[in-house]
Amino acid sequence: MSWNWNSIVPKSVEEKGLIILSPLRKKMFYWFGAFLLAVTLWVAFKPKKEKSFAGQIVLITGAGSGIGRLLALEFTKLKCKLVLLDINSKGIDSVAKEIEDLGGSAKTYVCDVSDKEKVRSMAEQVKREVGKVDVLINNAVCF
Numbered sequence: 001m002s003w004n005w006n007s008i009v010p011k012s013v014e015e016k017g018l019i020i021l022s023p024l025r026k027k028m029f030y031w032f033g034a035f036l037l038a039v040t041l042w043v044a045f046k047p048k049k050e051k052s053f054a055g056q057i058v059l060i061t062g063a064g065s066g067i068g069r070l071l072a073l074e075f076t077k078l079k080c081k082l083v084l085l086d087i088n089s090k091g092i093d094s095v096a097k098e099i100e101d102l103g104g105s106a107k108t109y110v111c112d113v114s115d116k117e118k119v120r121s122m123a124e125q126v127k128r129e130v131g132k133v134d135v136l137i138n139n140a141v142c143f
C-alpha cells in the first residue's frame with residue numbers, strides 16, 4: 001500500500017474507489033490536519049504564566065522569628081503587603097524593619113494565637129485597618 005503525500009488517503013484506497021476526494025479537497029484536508037496539529041502543540045507547550053502575588057495582603061502568624069520571618073521576607077520580594085502577628089513584639093518590630101529596608105510595607109500585631117477571643121478581635125482589627133487578607137500562613141504553633 002503506497003501513500004500519496006498530497007493527501008492523507010492511501011493510494012490503494014483511492015484506486016478501489018472507497019474514498020473519492022477532489023485534489024482541492026485533499027489539500028484542504030491536509031492543511032486542516034496540519035492546523036489541528038499546530039494548535040495541539042501550541043496548547044501543550046506554550047509557556048505557563050506564573051501567578052503574581054503583587055499587591056496581595058499576606059498575614060503570617062509567628063512572624064517574629066524563624067520560618068515566619070523568612071516567609072515574610074520572601075513575600076516582601078514578591079511585592080506583597082505583610083501583616084505580621086506574634087506574641088513577641090520585639091521580634092515582629094525587627095522583622096518589620098527588615099521589610100522596610102527591602103522596600104516593602106508591614107503592619108505588626110501582638111497576639112497570642114492560643115487565645116480564641118483575642119484572635120477574633122485581632123481579625124476584625126486587621127480587616128478594618130489593612131483590608132481583607134488574601135493569604136493566611138498559620139505558622140505559629142499552639143498545642
Ligand SMILES: NC(=O)c1ccc[n+]([C@@H]2O[C@H](COP(=O)([O-])OP(=O)(O)OC[C@H]3O[C@@H](n4cnc5c(N)ncnc54)[C@H](O)[C@@H]3O)[C@@H](O)[C@H]2O)c1
Pocket residue numbers: 061062063064065066067068085086087088091111112113114139140141142
Ligand atoms: N524549624 C523546624 O525545623 C520545624 C520543623 C517542623 C515544624 N516546624 C513548625 O514551624 C513553625 C515555626 O517554626 P520555627 O522554627 O520558625 O519556630 P520559631 O520558634 O523560630 O518561631 C515561632 C514564632 O512563633 C511565635 N509564637 C509562639 N507561640 C505563639 C503564640 N501562641 N501566638 C503567637 N505567636 C507565637 C514565637 O514568638 C516565634 O516568633 C512552628 O509551628 C513549628 O512547630 C518547624
